[in-house]
Amino acid sequence: MAKSSGKVTPLMRQYAEMKAEHPDAILLYRVGDFYETFGEDAERAAGVLGITLTSRNNGGSDVPLAGFPYHSLEVYLPKLVRAGFRVALCEQLEKPSKERKVVRRGITELITPGIAQGDNLLEQKRNNFLAAVAPDPSGDRFGLAFVDVSTGEFLVAQGDRAYLDKLLQGMQPSEVVLPKGFRKSWEQLYGDEYYAYPLEDWIFEPAYAHGKVVEQFRVASLRGFGMEAEPLLQTAAGAVLHYLTQAKQAQLSHLATIRRLSPEQHVWLDRFTVRNLELVEPSSSGGRALVDELDATQTPMGARLLRRWLLLPLTDLAQIERRHHIVATLASDVAAADRLQQLLKSVGDLERLVGKVATQRATPRELWQLLRALRQVPEIVSLPTESTALREVLTQLDPCSELAVRIGGELSPDAPALISKGDLIADGVDGQLDAWRSDVINAQGLLDELRQREVVATGITSLKVGFNNVFGYYFEVTNRYKGQDLVPEGWHRKQTLSNAERYVSDELKVLEERILGAGDKIQEREEEIFARLLDYAKGYVVRLQHSAHLLAQLDVLWGFAHLAKRRSWVQPKLNLGFALELRAARHPVIEAGLKPGNAYVPNDISLDPEGRQILMITGPNMSGKSAILRQTALAVLMAQIGCFVAADSADIGLVDKVFTRVGASDNLSGGESTFMVEMNETASIMNNVGPRSLVLLDEIGRGTSTFDGVSIAWSIAEYLHALTEARPKTLFATHYHELNALASRLPGVHNMHVSTQELGDRVIFLRKLTDGGSRHSFGIHVARMAGMPTSIIVRAGEVLAQLERQRMEQGIGEEAHESAETGMPGMVQVQAERITRPMQLSIFEAGDPKAAKLRSALEDLDLDNLTPIAAMTEIFAWRKMLSAKG
Secondary structure, three states, rough: OOOOOOOOOOHHHHHHHHHHHHOOOEEEEEEOEEEEEHHHHHHHHHHHHOOOEEEEEEOOEEEEEEEEEEEHHHHHHHHHOOOOEEEEEEEOOOOOOOOOOOOOEEEEEEEEOOOOOOHHHHHOOOOOOOOOOOEEOOOOEEEEEEOOOOOOEEEEEEEEEHHHHHHHHHHHOOOEEEHHHHHHHHHHHHOOOOOOOEEEEHHHOHHHHHHHHHHHHHOOOOHHHOOOOHHHHHHHHHHHHHHHHOOOOOOOOOOOEEEEEOOOEEOOHHHHHHHOOOOOOOOOOOOOOHHHHHHOOOOOHHHHHHHHHHHHHHOHHHHHHHHHHHHHHHHHHHHHHHHHHHHHHHHHHHHHHHHHHHHHOHHHHHHHHHHHHHHHHHHHHOEEEEEEHHHHHHHHHOOOOOHHHHHHHHHOOOOOOHHHHOOOOOOOOOOOHHEEEHHHHHHHHHHHHHHHHHHHHHHOOEEEEEEOOEEEEEEEHHHOOOOOOOOOOOEEEEEOOOOEEEEEEEEEEHHHHHHHHHHHHHHHHHHHHHHHHHHHHHHHHHHHHHHHHHHHHHHHHHHHHHHHHHOOOOOEEEEEOOOOEEEEEHHHHHHOOOOOOOOOOOEEEEOOOOEEEEEEOOOOEEEEEEEEHHHHHHHHHHHHHOEEEEEEEEEEEOEEEEEEEEEOOEEHHHOOOHHHHHHHHHHHHHHOOOOOOEEEEEEEOOOOOOOHHHHHHHHHHHHHHHHOOOOOEEEEEEOHHHHHHHHHOOOOOOEEEEEEEEEEEEEEEEEEEEEEEOOOOHHHHHHHOOOOOOHHHHHHHHHHHHHHHHHHHHOOOOOOHHHHOOOOOOHHHHHHHHHHHHHOOOOOOOOHHHHHHHHHHHHOOOHHHHOHHHHHHHHHHHHHHOOOOO
8 A cells, every 4th residue: 555644544544454454355445335445455456357446545645546336246256256366345334424434344254265155256066165274293194174154064084195185186175274384385285276375373273173163063072073082173173163253254053063074985086086087077178077977967056966976986885775776766757756856946056045044145035045945845755756765865854844934924925136125025024014115105195185185274276295305395386376375384485486485394294204214114124024034044054954965965866867767877786795897888978979870889897806807908099998997987986976877787896996097197397207197196006905996007107118118017917916905906908018918927817909990001990898918009090090191101110110120139128217216016116127137038937947057157158268169068068958857
């Protein structure tokens, strides 16, 4: 703010006081009908909002000023928040009066990316999470809390860095609060990937945080939430509650409970897997993610729940089967499903409506929408069904009948969007309100009655009643009655015109006050009644939240049933075994995107740790290997969120972890090459696999030289096969045909390839998975298909033939060492280095004692002093040794 000459106006002095409360926020300062910003705030706001930057006099000097009309707040506020600014709203807390030079003002709300609640600030189909991260002193473990103020969801979790990554990737918080002392470490971990705001370190002290959580939930201990002995959970939860209080979020009754997330409850999906499988975000512009194909929901709250289910698939078999049963019921009962769809459409976003009721932000129209939603509940409850699982959900729905009756009785069916518009309370609710309304409606009649009485009393037959803004209602007497002494003494002259005189009387002023005052009184009384109604509704928040969550579940499951019928998806059979059997499986997203007339080529997948633990899949580039890998994982994940799957049949042993290494990209800003990124992701898989893991490896080793790549891929396959306790189910797609040899050495490895058909110099990709390995990658054919110039294609063929001859002559002779920098298990590194030696000296087979003796003899030869006769003698001895039995 520009410096003044020492004089500061009262208005700017008050502004400075308000600004000091939140110096890092843009302060929108209400002045009459405008929100104004000053100083640096004005310069920032003008740039972001595209409004005029001007100035205001401040005791002799000018200060930058930019503002906009108060009724345009919903237009400009989202722009500021989306630009990454924190915004403090400073409102006038009283009406202006002549007695006060400056009206009383106060900051009523702090809006930040994580606390935004307005519809124009939120995405309908995504939660708007505010997160708190609480590291332990070692920095190796973290407590996390996620709060969506718009819905009342409150989640906590704790774990290591990998779990922190997973939850941040899945929840995608709009804002993260963390201790100031941890800020540098956070920036090293995530840079500017998330909007982060540091808080004082003392806020993350366990004792303080524990007190905030206990105060919020009004409990003596946190045992009921499973947090009593978990200081990291308490610290994160307490910090996020502190931040909400600091941001003037006083109405938090809808944060009524905490749900704890535990790793064992959900399938482990690291950030790489979420990205590689395109679960919630497509990898390319214009693409579609799995969530887009699975979203047939009828409500925004259903869409949000679907997204969370997809990122947190279940591992509890009973819960999964309960969802499958409901989906099967809805898929088979067309009438019930169609009726449920129509009812859900009328429910709308009940979850966020309840959030607005809890924070006392609901408008009259939104409260009427709440009533409309509640009126659907009894009909949903009465849906006919023989399904025990579905009936169990339906009977838990609470229609909140008393609340519905009161809203319906007090609120006008034509309730406006804004309270100030009036006519929001129904007739007959309040006698005094009805009387005032009658005065307004019958105002003209009352004036006519008074005029008629005065005409009779005075004999002034042309008497008129008029109104202006200067002195209100008046009697008008034309000049024809001058000198007749007909105007009563009690009338007071207010204005003289060329042809008339205007008067007021005490009775007319009383009637004026009655008529004009009725409008203000109506608004005040309607606001009082509505506030009481909103406060009454607040007492139902917990019950409403429970019903909203159940309705969101029904919405998602209805969508699954709808898609199952429309796309011919099948109900999967899950069990506690370890095998995976898919028949005629398809990729749901790719299949949905095919043009009419193009059928998706389905494929079978059979995996069993006891016999077919690793499928080594070879085939040309672009033949569909990656799609086969992805569709297998998507089938498992869809099954474990309760959805049917794109296949003819699916028998799935419960999976608790899905890992993928699909595709590669440089991390140049972090100083990592494509190969280093690949090795980091692969190392994470090798170090975390378990017996129920599903592992997808696509083209491991392609980021380095061929020899390094083969040796690393080979050793990784051996490592996974050798895990006696884990034995994860693995799909291994590769263009290294040398890996086919593993099937003859390792019983758990099975070769498959994506078949092709060669027609002259053309290759047709059949996209069908077939037993046996492939010997060609057809890279040059793919280049031809891409439109590469003919001269390049011809030359590539010549070079390929030459390289293949050299390869046959030289063998594989490079060592793999870069993977050692990524934390790859030592066994993998040792195997990768060991593979190169037998391939360089293929005549010396490992474990052959004769070969070892022969090698030793060769190394001991003194070639500089060796005579021809001596050489012949040595060769004769070697031949004798090799021909000897045993």
